[in-house]
Amino acid sequence: MHTSKNSANLLNYQGIYPCPVCRLGEIKSLSLMEAFACDCGNNIFTADLDQQLLQLPTMQPPLTWYWNGTGWRRGELAGREWKWYHWLLVVGFVALPTTLVALSAYIFPATPGSNLYWLPTVWIGLAFLSHLVIVGWLIIEFYQFPVWTYLSISWRLLLER
Numbered sequence: 001m002h003t004s005k006n007s008a009n010l011l012n013y014q015g016i017y018p019c020p021v022c023r024l025g026e027i028k029s030l031s032l033m034e035a036f037a038c039d040c041g042n043n044i045f046t047a048d049l050d051q052q053l054l055q056l057p058t059m060q061p062p063l064t065w066y067w068n069g070t071g072w073r074r075g076e077l078a079g080r081e082w083k084w085y086h087w088l089l090v091v092g093f094v095a096l097p098t099t100l101v102a103l104s105a106y107i108f109p110a111t112p113g114s115n116l117y118w119l120p121t122v123w124i125g126l127a128f129l130s131h132l133v134i135v136g137w138l139i140i141e142f143y144q145f146p147v148w149t150y151l152s153i154s155w156r157l158l159l160e161r
């Protein structure tokens with residue numbers, strides 16, 4: 001038996017909750033449907049009140065959030081867990097090519113004063129940045145963060161202001 005205070009904090013179809021996708025809008029239940037919709041995007045969420053969870057079924061695998069009474073906790077994606085050694089791979093993937101480029105620039109330095117003296121430095125920066133972008137993209141994909149939804153909603157809110 002829940003007290004009235006606790007039940008007010010439970011996920012229910014009468015409540016209004018922050019949108020877990022864009023974190024900018026609010027989600028309300030659609031009348032006569034066991035679903036929630038965000039007022040700033042066109043995301044429709046399905047809900048399971050027994051488990052206090054919200055799902056975005058348009059993503060594969062579906063994204064899940066659990067309501068803890070005050071905020072959303074991101075559910076685990078089956079078989080997708082970020083382990084400590086993933087960070088080693090990330091650091092290695094960025095550091096290794098950058099180090100190789102830097103090492104070759106160190107071993108075969110450009111002649112000081114020559115036209116392309118700046119090239120090794122720029123090359124090192126490019127190697128670092130390009131690998132960083134790839135890794136960042138992989139992490140976004142890993143977490144299935146709906147980055148385009150988030151950006152388009154932020155952009156629209158910005159224009160409306």
Ligand SMILES: [Zn+2]
Binds near residue numbers: 019023026040041153
């Ligand atoms: Zn939203």
